């Protein structure tokens with residue numbers, strides 16, 4: 226891949242987030258943005274962590290059933306949780322290792338709304 230300048234990374238990343246914010250997608254994986262934008266996953270995760278510090282989104286931890294791979298537990302990053310979880314779908318008793326957590330992103334409601342509110346304003350400006 227060619228060298229991408231930091232401002233380009235920001236632009237590409239923000240456009241992808243805006244697309245998600247105005248869509249029906251409620252939760253998504255960092256790999257989803259990486260695929261959308263073709264940015265390296267590490268870059269995407271750094272950007273998401275920056276936005277988490279700004280309270281624009283939350284990075285939660287998700288665990289998948291070892292047997293059927295369905296998502297059966299989502300916790301806040303630093304929350305204590307009981308690692309023994311019986312799968313609702315297949316009945317397998319899982320014993321989760323926190324290191325196996327998959328990061329999953331939830332946008333803050335206010336942050337999400339800030340994108341949808343932008344649209345009508347643009348149209349009004351165009352009428353002037």
Ligand SMILES: [Zn+2]
Pocket residue numbers: 290291292293294295312313314315316317
């Ligand atoms: Zn299962």
